[in-house]
Amino acid sequence: xxxxxDVRGLAFAYPDGHQALFGVDLHVHAxxxxxxxxxxxxxxxTLVLHLNGILSGETGHGEGSVxxxxxxxxxxNLLEIRRRVGIVFQDPDDQLFMGSVRADVAFGPAxxxxxxxxLDQRVMAALEQVGMADDADRPPHHLSFGQRRRVAIATVLAxxxxxxxxxxxxxxxxxxxxRELADILRSLDITVLxxxxxxxxxxxxxxxxxxxxxxxxxxxxxxxxxxxDEALMRAHRLELPWGFDPRSIPVDSLPx
Amino acid sequence: MGAGHxxxxxxxxxxxxxxxxxxxxxxGLLGFALVVVATPREWYPVFGGYLLVLLGxxxxxxxxxxxxxxxxxxxxxxxxxxxxIPFVAEGPRVALSMPGGWELTVSESGxxxxxxLAVKGTLGVLxxxxxAATTEPADVLQGLQRLRFPDLLVQIMSFMIRYLDVVTAxxxxxxxxxxxxxxxxxxPRHWPALARTLGALFVRSYERGERVHLAMLSxxxxxxxxxxxx
Numbered sequence: 398x399x400x401x402x403d404v405r406g407l408a409f410a411y412p413d414g415h416q417a418l419f420g421v422d423l424h425v426h427a428x429x430x431x432x433x434x435x436x437x438x439x440x441x442x443t444l445v446l447h448l449n450g451i452l453s454g455e456t457g458h459g460e461g462s463v464x465x466x467x468x469x470x471x472x473x474n475l476l477e478i479r480r481r482v483g484i485v486f487q488d489p490d491d492q493l494f495m496g497s498v499r500a501d502v503a504f505g506p507a508x509x510x511x512x513x514x515x516l517d518q519r520v521m522a523a524l525e526q527v528g529m530a531d532d533a534d535r536p537p538h539h540l541s542f543g544q545r546r547r548v549a550i551a552t553v554l555a556x557x558x559x560x561x562x563x564x565x566x567x568x569x570x571x572x573x574x575x576r577e578l579a580d581i582l583r584s585l586d587i588t589v590l591x592x593x594x595x596x597x598x599x600x601x602x603x604x605x606x607x608x609x610x611x612x613x614x615x616x617x618x619x620x621x622x623x624x625x626d627e628a629l630m631r632a633h634r635l636e637l638p639w640g641f642d643p644r645s646i647p648v649d650s651l652p653x
Numbered sequence: 654m655g656a657g658h659x660x661x662x663x664x665x666x667x668x669x670x671x672x673x674x675x676x677x678x679x680x681g682l683l684g685f686a687l688v689v690v691a692t693p694r695e696w697y698p699v700f701g702g703y704l705l706v707l708l709g710x711x712x713x714x715x716x717x718x719x720x721x722x723x724x725x726x727x728x729x730x731x732x733x734x735x736x737x738i739p740f741v742a743e744g745p746r747v748a749l750s751m752p753g754g755w756e757l758t759v760s761e762s763g764x765x766x767x768x769x770l771a772v773k774g775t776l777g778v779l780x781x782x783x784x785a786a787t788t789e790p791a792d793v794l795q796g797l798q799r800l801r802f803p804d805l806l807v808q809i810m811s812f813m814i815r816y817l818d819v820v821t822a823x824x825x826x827x828x829x830x831x832x833x834x835x836x837x838x839x840x841p842r843h844w845p846a847l848a849r850t851l852g853a854l855f856v857r858s859y860e861r862g863e864r865v866h867l868a869m870l871s872x873x874x875x876x877x878x879x880x881x882x883x
Contacts, residue, residue: 503879
């Protein structure tokens with residue numbers, strides 16, 4: 398089966414010479430939810446920006462390849478790649494730039510050429526999925542932070558991507574919003590790659606975790622096994638929150 | 654987030670004026686401003702007529718004068734400038750008797766020029782505020798788009814409206830953080846620190862602009878905003 402995401406030997410150095418990735422291999426198959434873990438400065442954001450061609454060997458010095466459902470990420474394929482890979486950035490204020498929630502969610506599909514009732518339907522379906530349909534006509538900056546994060550996810554869902562890439566989805570959310578977002582993510586029938594420092598969240602949502610450290614993949618295993626491997630965790634500056642022990646969680650409440 | 658809610662110029666309502674198509678209102682404002690500017694300033698009664706027209710529109714829109722007048726302070730620097738003209742202009746002088754029993758001699762042509770500036774400026778500002786009070790910013794932009802206003806300028810204006818609150822909130826947080834460390838923004842001694850804050854704000858906003866652009870590219874932006882889905 399063709400993986401949804403197939404990253405092979407990806408290396409990248411920024412134009413200023415800083416080498417961020419040293420040969421990363423990553424495969425994500427359809428329907429999987431994978432957490433991408435790693436300390437600050439591990440190269441997670443650099444990797445994410447390669448997934449839809451914002452960064453590539455063409456913008457810096459890179460090697461290797463990224464393929465999305467069999468389609469290589471190249472300049473020629475960019476529009477289709479950006480439809481297939483939906484990236485939700487960390488700060489919703491960066492992602493919501495139109496005057497109303499509706500216009501913002503419509504931005505992506507309209508760029509894909511959708512118009513009229515088909516576009517409306519796409520927009521409302523995406524807002525339904527994140528429970529924000531009632532707020533379609535409000536300006537984004539009047540929403541709460543949690544609501545903005547959900548709308549940011551809807552803007553990407555409206556493009557019907559094959560993989561949803563979330564950058565720190567739980568950051569700055571209060572516990573209730575964080576749980577609501579987890580419920581939403583579980584309800585979506587879509588492949589997810591989630592970049593996060595929130596290890597309990599990774600354990601709750603993602604059966605599999607990939608650990609990136611200093612531009613290399615250093616672990617790719619079940620999230621439970623990663624979080625309970627103390628030597629690995631210590632070696633790569635990963636720490637569980639105080640008082641949290643994955644072993645105390647009943648096995649049948651773990652995902653997948 | 655500390656962003657203020659709503660745009661401070663818009664007065665919510667459902668009157669005929671509020672519901673009129675935005676592009677007609679923009680054309681109306683433009684036409685009105687051109688006529689006011691073209692009117693010779695010696696036709697004193699005509700300006701009274703213009704004022705009545707504006708007041709009539711405001712009454713029709715049910716926007717209270719108490720809402721519009723405080724917002725006209727934006728015009729004050731301009732009025733100060735107009736008030737200076739009679740003192741610095743050349744030509745025959747006239748004497749004005751002042752309440753204290755003394756006389757003030759000012760330039761006659763300067764006085765007329767000042768009157769012209771002040772009255773035309775005031776009418777223009779009042780008319781613009783009327784448009785702003787009865788039309789949502791997003792509708793103004795759509796109106797401009799319908800009038801074939803260059804697309805790039807409409808985009809820039811729409812981003813300005815969207816991010817004004819975000820940038821203001823950024824600045825607010827930075828100033829709060831400075832105050833917490835003992836800076837008083839009103840004291841000239843601390844103005845250098847304030848200036849550096851503004852510099853930092855510029856850099857932050859610039860970087861945010863880059864991140865927004867990335868987010869737009871990620872959703873297939875090709876240099877043109879699609880027709881807003883409304």
